[in-house]
Amino acid sequence: MKLLFVAAEGAPFAKTGGLGDVIGALPKSLVQHGHEVAVMLPYYDVVAGKFGDQVEEVCYFYTQVGWRRQYVGIKRLVRDGVTFYFIDNQHYFFRGKVYGDWDDGERFAFFQLAALEAMEQVGFIPDVLHAHDYHTAMLPYLLKEKYHWIDAYRGIKTVFTIHNIEFQGQFDPAMLGDLFGVGAERYEDGTLRWNDCLNWMKAGVLYADRVTTVSPSYAEEIMTPEFGKGLDVVMRMEAGKLTGIVNGIDTDLINPETDPHLPAHFSAGDLSGKATNKALLQEKLGLPVRADVPLIGVVSRLTDQKGFDVVVSELHHILQFDVQIALLGTGYADFEQAFAWFAGQYPDKLSANITFDLGLAQQIYAASDLFLMPSAFEPCGLSQMMAMRYGSLPLVHEVGGLRDTVIPYNQFDKSGTGFAFKGLSGYLLTKTLENALEVYYNRQDDWATLQQSAMSQDFSWETASLAYINLYEQL
Known part of the structure; x- marks a missing residue:
């Protein structure tokens, strides 16, 4: 299978938490099982600082972020058999940090539009597109509602993974026209609306072909008011396509027998x-x-x-x-x-x-x-x-x-x-x-x-x- 991951972070390039660990480890494991895997990430300044001398320039093009015509540079690096494509735009991604800016909505709206258009530019049309957390939650919606006219994209299946339901991407609905360049019909009919906001995570849950979380128990919990952070009604409604899969850890790195940070190595046989x-x-x-x-x-x-x-x-x-x-x-x-x-x-x-x-x-x-x-x-x-x-x-x-x-x-x-x-x-x-x-x-x-x-x-x-x-x- 051809598999494409799109995420806001991924180890070892840029990582703030568990999402970065997953993007660093899961694609590598899938390659070992014989699949063709690519990952798209933003080209942050931290990536440029550490890996700038290793990436190769692939191409560049321009995309419309609403009325804004924005540059999209594509860089590539192959690591552990995984092809990493980086979306380059210094205005959006050279901020000294991954998240937490006032215009995160615009930054990740740009990233999602650029990632979808980049698939055709680099010639990687996946069988399955796997989006992660709210930063990429609009991808399944955009594929079906904005880019459905591209023949090559019509067969793409989508998976959306919720790593933490607390962060949902709630924004002013005017963003649909102003940034994504689409009409407001799906907001006005309630599909994308939640608590009088445009809710990216709700869009991901409704439009993806499958939804996963990072453990079976969490999949059950987010269908309850206690843990669902307001989206439990939607999660119950879509329970039929919800699966919980426990994350792994990189056992090559996390190894008491070889960990370079340890003064003394040990094993279960010799403690x-x-x-x-x-x-x-x-x-x-x-x-x-x-x-x-x-x-x-x-x-x-x-x-x-x-x-x-x-x-x-x-x-x-x-x-x-x-x-x-x-x-x-x-x-x-x-x-x-x-x-x-x-x-x-x-x-x-x-x-x-x-x-x-x-x-x-x-x-x-x-x-x-x-x-x-x-x-x-x-x-x-x-x-x-x-x-x-x-x-x-x-x-x-x-x-x-x-x-x-x-x-x-x-x-x-x-x-x-x-x-x-x-x-x-x-x-x-x-x-x-x-x-x-x-x-x-x-x-x-x-x-x-x-x-x-x-x-x-x-x-x-x-x-x-x-x-x-x-x-x-x-x-």
Whole structure:
């Protein structure tokens, strides 16, 4: 099959979160299964800075963004068998950041129009076009309503993936004419309208041939008022074409046996290197070097979505236990300040690193015994899978992808890959941690069994991509 991914970000070129990881890993895996895969991304200044000397110029043309005649440069780079096409327009994409500008609507309207017109220009007409999140959610609509007159495009099937339903792309309906150059009929008849706004994500859900989310549980959750962020009615209406597929992780990169960021390598068969990493991290972070104390890792954005309001409310209680916490992340100022304050009060128990450092992140995964991830909602989550691969047992709130990937410890048959609680509350978080510490201190054989089970889980894209291939073949 010929498969085309269109997304706002993709590793290693430009990445802000899980979407970037997926675009970096899934196409590569599909190529290994024998498919012809291309990816279209914006040519950001960050891409130019890192890869400008590797890309080749393909062509350029102009497109109409409403009344604006805009330049579209096409650059190409082949990596891991995947052909990456970059849409170049410095006015829109040389901003020093991927998202967060006042004209994001215009920037990504341009990107979608340019991407569709570029397919003909570069001679890559896919069997399946796969769009991701709100930034590219208008593609299925545009294919059917604006570009349907192009014969070569009529057979293209579309898949739309929701990585996070919170960000829907809600804009003034005048954008239809002003930017996309189409009439207002589909807004006026209610198809594209939601809460008196033009809603890009609603358009993607209604017009795509299939809709996926990044875990089966999240697919169920977004059909409920609690998690649907206002679109749950639409998701229930389109439930027949909705599928949840758990993301994979890049097991070549996320590998305790070869990770270049680790002082000591280790495997499920020989965990001695993990103990070395723990001692070295404790020393590096100024924590007492003790093998007998459970080290709890946290690598996260510090936001309500990630459950840190609950963590902060319980931190005084948690720090009464004989534990150490190694935290790495940035986020809401009040959470950053709270962790910094607690680190000052409990310097032997908490190291708060309010920054982002990839090397330190990998060292925390590798050194920690427990990995704390009590998200209020989590479409998929990658950190819990990465932690398990490094023998760090996740302690999670049972939602979304966390529910689908972490098997709660069962004291009777010794099964499980971590610890979990249902219902986000400080009490349940602390009680679950208490249970985990009881296993750590008093049931070392059970702990070792859990570690072996966690490290043997298959979270590779090799497996995850098979579900996508099945979906594409159905189309």
